[in-house]
Amino acid sequence: MKIMVVVASKHGSTREIAEVIAAELRLQKFSVDLVEAEHVNGLAEYNAVVFGSGVYAGNWLPEAVNFANHFQKELAQIPVWLFSSGPLGREKPQPQEDPDKLAASLGDVKARDHHIFVGKLDLADLTFAERMLVKAVRAPIGDFRNWTEIRAWAHSIASELRAANH
Numbered sequence: 001m002k003i004m005v006v007v008a009s010k011h012g013s014t015r016e017i018a019e020v021i022a023a024e025l026r027l028q029k030f031s032v033d034l035v036e037a038e039h040v041n042g043l044a045e046y047n048a049v050v051f052g053s054g055v056y057a058g059n060w061l062p063e064a065v066n067f068a069n070h071f072q073k074e075l076a077q078i079p080v081w082l083f084s085s086g087p088l089g090r091e092k093p094q095p096q097e098d099p100d101k102l103a104a105s106l107g108d109v110k111a112r113d114h115h116i117f118v119g120k121l122d123l124a125d126l127t128f129a130e131r132m133l134v135k136a137v138r139a140p141i142g143d144f145r146n147w148t149e150i151r152a153w154a155h156s157i158a159s160e161l162r163a164a165n166h
């Protein structure tokens with residue numbers, strides 16, 4: 001069984017989440033390709049897709065939206081899991097985005113799950129304009145990603161796929 005993990009990441013933190021998901025799925029004996037959203041040419045040889053994007057100004061990154069628009073028909077034929085990485089902070093991560101709104105570019109594709117992971121903000125990675133913006137909204141700075149939660153989510157995908165094939 002072959003899985004494509006598709007990711008859109010501007011500053012690399014969502015890409016690292018995708019790498020951990022791919023590694024966990026490989027540990028569970030699945031064959032996994034990790035591909036950037038803008039480099040996906042086709043999904044024909046894949047049995048499932050795990051697709052994630054960083055969130056900027058309340059939306060997925062443009063390359064994630066393009067991928068979702070372009071591959072709607074193919075994604076409707078196979079199991080799909082979505083993740084977004086965005087909210088920041090430790091106690092009550094903000095902002096709280098609506099998963100359905102984020103995934104609007106997928107149209108009628110029914111994902112098995114859409115998990116929102118807490119993200120990472122490092123001022124050193126940002127453009128000048130981004131730095132001004134995050135300072136203006138007083139976004140929490142730091143790496144808030146929860147690797148235990150991320151691995152557990154990937155593990156639950158593996159369990160579902162295995163159960164479906166028995």
Ligand SMILES: Cc1cc2nc3c(=O)[nH]c(=O)nc-3n(C[C@H](O)[C@H](O)[C@H](O)COP(=O)(O)O)c2cc1C
Binds near residue numbers: 012058121
């Ligand atoms: C300029 C800017 C705008 C952001 N806007 C949002 C937002 O609207 N909603 C959200 O949940 N996270 C927002 N974030 C947080 C990012 O989604 C978070 O830092 C994420 O981990 C970045 O992923 P990446 O490193 O893969 O690009 C924003 C971050 C920056 C720098």
